[in-house]
Amino acid sequence: PPAVLLKDMKLMDVKLGQLGSWLAMRDFTPGGILGAVRRGYERYYNKYINVRKGGLGGISMVLAGYVVLSYAWSYSHIKHDRRRKYH
Amino acid sequence: RALCPLVPAAPAALRALPPPVAVGVLHTTRQLHTTQQSLAPVPPLPEKGGEVRHGLIPEEFFQFLYPKTGVTGPYMLGTGLLLYLLSKEIYVVNHETAAAACILTVIIYGIKKFGPDVAAFADKLNEEKVASVQAVKDEAMQALQTAIEAEKKEQWRAEGRSYLFDAKRNNIAMLLEANYRERLLMVYNEVKKRLDYQVAMQNLRRQKEQDHMIQWVEKNVVQSITPQQQKESIAKCILDLKALSKSAHATL
Numbered sequence: 638p639p640a641v642l643l644k645d646m647k648l649m650d651v652k653l654g655q656l657g658s659w660l661a662m663r664d665f666t667p668g669g670i671l672g673a674v675r676r677g678y679e680r681y682y683n684k685y686i687n688v689r690k691g692g693l694g695g696i697s698m699v700l701a702g703y704v705v706l707s708y709a710w711s712y713s714h715i716k717h718d719r720r721r722k723y724h
Numbered sequence: 725r726a727l728c729p730l731v732p733a734a735p736a737a738l739r740a741l742p743p744p745v746a747v748g749v750l751h752t753t754r755q756l757h758t759t760q761q762s763l764a765p766v767p768p769l770p771e772k773g774g775e776v777r778h779g780l781i782p783e784e785f786f787q788f789l790y791p792k793t794g795v796t797g798p799y800m801l802g803t804g805l806l807l808y809l810l811s812k813e814i815y816v817v818n819h820e821t822a823a824a825a826c827i828l829t830v831i832i833y834g835i836k837k838f839g840p841d842v843a844a845f846a847d848k849l850n851e852e853k854v855a856s857v858q859a860v861k862d863e864a865m866q867a868l869q870t871a872i873e874a875e876k877k878e879q880w881r882a883e884g885r886s887y888l889f890d891a892k893r894n895n896i897a898m899l900l901e902a903n904y905r906e907r908l909l910m911v912y913n914e915v916k917k918r919l920d921y922q923v924a925m926q927n928l929r930r931q932k933e934q935d936h937m938i939q940w941v942e943k944n945v946v947q948s949i950t951p952q953q954q955k956e957s958i959a960k961c962i963l964d965l966k967a968l969s970k971s972a973h974a975t976l
């Protein structure tokens with residue numbers, strides 16, 4: 638197998654022990670972050686939305702993610718509706 | 725150098741260098757378009773998107789867990805996770821839960837009932853878009869095809885240029901010939917006119933001489949007839965007439 642540099646390897650191929658160093662090597666400049674966001678968006682878009690017969694899963698996954706994220710952000714507010722104090 | 729004082733004189737070290745290679749050499753070693761990459765034709769869209777189970781979880785997750793936990797693994801994980809969230813009250817059951825439950829029920833009922841129809845409608849819209857663009861492409865292809873055929877026909881026509889030139893050459897030859905004959909005819913006519921003139925002159929002269937001679941002879945003869953001769957000739961004529969009338973009476 639051809640040797641690939643650590644920084645060029647995909648996340649799925651990185652061993653657990655190398656995870657720290659792999660994360661450190663990633664590009665955290667604003668341009669890099671923007672590029673990563675764009676790449677992620679392109680991957681999702683081309684896989685689930687930019688097809689001939691797109692299904693429900695394409696948008697429903699995005700909406701579910703939005704629901705979960707908004708729940709997480711408002712957790713400090715929802716905490717007060719808990720029924721028991723100690724779990 | 726002395727005439728343009730603004731140009732700074734290059735230092736001797738620079739002038740001593742050999743001239744750059746680019747002077748007078750064609751850049752033929754640089755190659756363009758060495759890769760096969762090109763923007764056209766665009767690959768067609770995939771038929772179906774990534775598989776999603778229950779509308780929420782991608783199929784890859786189930787495949788990821790299948791070797792270790794089999795088919796029920798992800799469901800067990802989901803159930804365990806749900807119970808953990810509920811028991812630790814990371815997910816709090818409050819009025820929003822009831823609202824969410826009602827909304828989800830309605831949404832799922834709507835999707836199950838009207839899903840296929842909406843999908844068919846969207847597919848039809850897509851089909852129309854694709855068909856219209858395909859029609860444009862087909863028309864363009866057709867137009868180019870006819871253009872190609874027309875071009876080939878023009879090339880075939882151009883092959884007949886030898887015939888065209890032959891015909892033109894024939895035309896010119898005919899023109900020259902006609903011109904030549906016309907001038908020949910003109911020359912002939914002119915020469916004939918002059919010769920006719922000469923002939924007419926000669927005829928006229930002879931005619932005049934003849935007439936003049938006849939007139940002169942007649943005049944002289946008339947002059948030479950003496951009265952004595954006139955009387956004798958008249959008497960002879962009368963005698964001849966009498967003889968003739970006698971012979972005419974005899975034949976009757």
